[in-house]
Amino acid sequence: KAGVTQTPRYLIKTRGQQVTLSCSPISGHRSVSWYQQTPGQGLQFLFEYFSETQRNKGNFPGRFSGRQFSNSRSEMNVSTLELGDSALYLCASSQRTSGGTVQYFGPGTRLTVT
Amino acid sequence: ELKVEQNPLFLSMQEGKNYTIYCNYSTTSDRLYWYRQDPGKSLESLFVLLSNGAVKQEGRLMASLDTKARLSTLHITAAVHDLSATYFCAVAVMEYGNKLVFGAGTILRVKS
Numbered sequence: 001k002a003g004v005t006q007t008p009r010y011l012i013k014t015r016g017q018q019v020t021l022s023c024s025p026i027s028g029h030r031s032v033s034w035y036q037q038t039p040g041q042g043l044q045f046l047f048e049y050f051s052e053t054q055r056n057k058g059n060f061p062g063r064f065s066g067r068q069f070s071n072s073r074s075e076m077n078v079s080t081l082e083l084g085d086s087a088l089y090l091c092a093s094s095q096r097t098s099g100g101t102v103q104y105f106g107p108g109t110r111l112t113v114t
Numbered sequence: 115e116l117k118v119e120q121n122p123l124f125l126s127m128q129e130g131k132n133y134t135i136y137c138n139y140s141t142t143s144d145r146l147y148w149y150r151q152d153p154g155k156s157l158e159s160l161f162v163l164l165s166n167g168a169v170k171q172e173g174r175l176m177a178s179l180d181t182k183a184r185l186s187t188l189h190i191t192a193a194v195h196d197l198s199a200t201y202f203c204a205v206a207v208m209e210y211g212n213k214l215v216f217g218a219g220t221i222l223r224v225k226s
Contacts, residue, residue, distance in 0.1 A: 033214075090156060099164075100145055103214065
């Protein structure tokens with residue numbers, strides 16, 4: 001089975017611009033979560049989508065948004081970029097197994113805002 | 115609000131030695147995870163712990179969970195250089211689907 005894929009892998013944007021990141025979960029997984037990783041704040045939960053509906057949301061401003069499509073692929077959008085948005089953005093897809101729900105992370109998109 | 119604390123944050127150890135990383139969390143949860151991250155890479159799932167007293171082992175790593183104490187440990191036995199990485203524990207927020215709260219991570223360096 002192919003793993004979680006994220007595109008693009010690297011991105012450089014300028015303050016004030018907007019960006020869209022994409023995540024394709026493992027086939028058959030319907031839950032997709034997004035996390036932001038920075039050296040200062042660590043790993044922080046952004047939001048989770050399940051069957052095209054946002055199920056949970058973290059404590060991020062409204063500039064951060066997302067959506068999920070019928071094929072479970074997900075996108076997140078950040079508008080009016082700020083320098084502090086520079087981070088590694090990780091997507092995870094989840095599957096419930098007999099041993100518990102496992103979250104598999106993609107390789108991430110490294111966003112640099114200049 | 116769920117808080118997760120890991121210690122130590124940095125661990126430098128000699129090959130062949132044993133050590134333990136601790137993960138404390140502040141509120142009840144039904145799932146605890148351990149992940150490994152190599153520099154510049156994503157997170158690799160190591161263990162999922164669900165119930166009190168759960169113990170899982172994979173190679174030189176063993177994880178355990180004490181839900182009453184809200185404490186998980188990751189024990190490293192006879193460390194080897196290949197175990198050098200950052201290790202995170204993450205706790206699921208109950209009734210919030212798959213939302214995880216991560217600890218700050220433990221940077222492990224195993225010296226040859």
